[in-house]
Amino acid sequence: MTGDGTRSVRAGLPEPVAYEPTLPGPVFAAHFHLPGEADGPYTYGRDTNPTWTHLERAIAELESPDERAEAIVFASGMAAISAVLLSHARSGDTVVLPDDGYQALPLIREQLEAYGIEVRTAPTAGDAQIAHLDGAKLLWIETPSNPGLDVCDVARLARAAHDAGALVAVDNTLATPLGQRPLELGADFAVASGTKGLTGHGDLLLGYVVCRDAGLAARVRKWRKVVGAIPGPMEAWLAHRSLATLHLRADRQAANALALAEVLAKREEVTGLRYPGLPSDPSHRQASAQMRRFGCVVSFDLPDRGFAERFLEALRLVDDATSFGSVRSTAERRGRWGGDAVSEGFIRFSVGAEDAPDLIADVERALDGAGSTAGPRT
Numbered sequence: 001m002t003g004d005g006t007r008s009v010r011a012g013l014p015e016p017v018a019y020e021p022t023l024p025g026p027v028f029a030a031h032f033h034l035p036g037e038a039d040g041p042y043t044y045g046r047d048t049n050p051t052w053t054h055l056e057r058a059i060a061e062l063e064s065p066d067e068r069a070e071a072i073v074f075a076s077g078m079a080a081i082s083a084v085l086l087s088h089a090r091s092g093d094t095v096v097l098p099d100d101g102y103q104a105l106p107l108i109r110e111q112l113e114a115y116g117i118e119v120r121t122a123p124t125a126g127d128a129q130i131a132h133l134d135g136a137k138l139l140w141i142e143t144p145s146n147p148g149l150d151v152c153d154v155a156r157l158a159r160a161a162h163d164a165g166a167l168v169a170v171d172n173t174l175a176t177p178l179g180q181r182p183l184e185l186g187a188d189f190a191v192a193s194g195t196k197g198l199t200g201h202g203d204l205l206l207g208y209v210v211c212r213d214a215g216l217a218a219r220v221r222k223w224r225k226v227v228g229a230i231p232g233p234m235e236a237w238l239a240h241r242s243l244a245t246l247h248l249r250a251d252r253q254a255a256n257a258l259a260l261a262e263v264l265a266k267r268e269e270v271t272g273l274r275y276p277g278l279p280s281d282p283s284h285r286q287a288s289a290q291m292r293r294f295g296c297v298v299s300f301d302l303p304d305r306g307f308a309e310r311f312l313e314a315l316r317l318v319d320d321a322t323s324f325g326s327v328r329s330t331a332e333r334r335g336r337w338g339g340d341a342v343s344e345g346f347i348r349f350s351v352g353a354e355d356a357p358d359l360i361a362d363v364e365r366a367l368d369g370a371g372s373t374a375g376p377r378t
C-alpha cells in the first residue's frame with residue numbers, strides 16, 4: 001500500500017494515454033453524443049460527467065485505500081448530508097443526530113421531522129449518542145465536532161448502532177480522509193464538505209458521500225439525480241487538482257495548529273482552549289486512537305464579545321471569515337451566527353499554511369492589543 005503523499009498526488013488519475021494530459025481538463029457538457037439506446041457511461045450532465053468520475057475515484061481511494069468503495073460528489077457538503085439522510089430515512093423512522101454538530105443540522109432536523117421522522121439528539125462527547133440507538137434507522141456522527149472539537153469513539157458507536165440495526169454515517173469534514181477513515185472504523189457512509197480542508201483554498205463548494213455497499217451508494221446516487229444537487233465541472237476539476245497537495249496542506253496546517261494551540265495554552269486571557277492534537281486536550285486520547293492527523297481548527301474563549309471583536313480586528317494575517325480548512329488562516333467569533341451553544345467570546349480559528357512564527361506573532365500581538373484597549377483587567 002502506498003503512503004498518504006503518493007496516494008494524494010496520484011488519486012483518481014486515469015491510465016496514461018499518449019499525448020493526453022495527466023489529469024484531463026474539465027468536461028463542460030449538458031449532453032453527450034448518445035446514439036441508439038439510452039445507456040453508456042455518459043448520457044446527460046445531471047446524471048454523470050467524466051470530470052466527476054475522476055474526482056469520485058480519487059475521493060474513494062483516499063477514504064478507503066484498501067477496499068473498493070464508491071464516491072458520489074455533490075454541489076456542497078449540505079447536499080451530501082441531505083442526500084444520505086433523506087434518501088435513507090422514511091416517515092416513521094428514527095434518526096440520531098449530534099446536538100453539537102455543524103450548525104445547519106437543526107435545519108436538517110426540522111426537515112426530517114416535517115417528513116414524520118423522529119429525531120433524537122445527544123452530545124458527541126462521551127459517546128452519549130449510544131444511549132439513543134434503540135429502534136434507530138440511522139446514526140449521524142460528527143467527530144471532531146464543529147465548533148466544540150469533541151471526539152467520540154466511532155468504532156464503538158458503529159458497533160452499537162449496527163447491533164441496534166441502524167446505519168452509521170460520519171461527517172469527516174474536519175478531519176479529511178488523511179486525518180480519519182470512518183469506513184475503516186465501521187461506518188457505512190463517510191460524508192463531508194469538500195469546501196473545507198479537502199480542497200483547502202477557500203474558492204469552491206463541494207460535498208461527497210463514500211460507501212462500500214453498492215446498494216447504499218445507488219440510493220444516494222439516485223437522490224442526486226432526483227434533486228440535481230450536482231457540482232459544476234470546473235469545481236470538480238479544481239477540487240481534484242487540489243487533492244495533489246492534500247498531504248502537504250494537512251501536515252503543515254496541523255503542525256501550525258498545534259504550535260498555535262501550545263502558545264494559546266500559556267495566555268491568561270484564553271480559556272476553554274480545544275485542539276485534539278494537544279496532549280492535554282480532553283479529546284486527545286480518543287483522537288489519537290482513531291485519527292492520523294488532528295486537523296487545523298483550534299477553538300477557545302476570549303473574555304467577552306468586545307475582546308473577541310478587537311482581537312479579530314487586530315489580526316493582520318488572519319481573515320475574519322467563516323468556514324475552515326483553507327491554506328489562508330481564518331477566524332471568527334462563532335457566536336455572531338447565533339446557532340451554536342458557545343460563549344460570546346468564543347473563537348473558531350482555522351489555521352492555515354503560513355509560517356508558524358509569523359502567525360503566532362500576529363496572534364500574540366492581536367491578543368495584547370485587544371487586552372490593552374480594554375484597560376487593565378481585574
Ligand SMILES: Cc1ncc(COP(=O)(O)O)c(C=O)c1O
Pocket residue numbers: 076077078079081102142146171173174192193194195205206207323
Ligand atoms: C462539519 C461540517 N459539515 C458540513 C458542512 C456543510 O458544508 P457546505 O458548506 O459545503 O455545504 C460544514 C460547513 O461548514 C461543516 O462544518
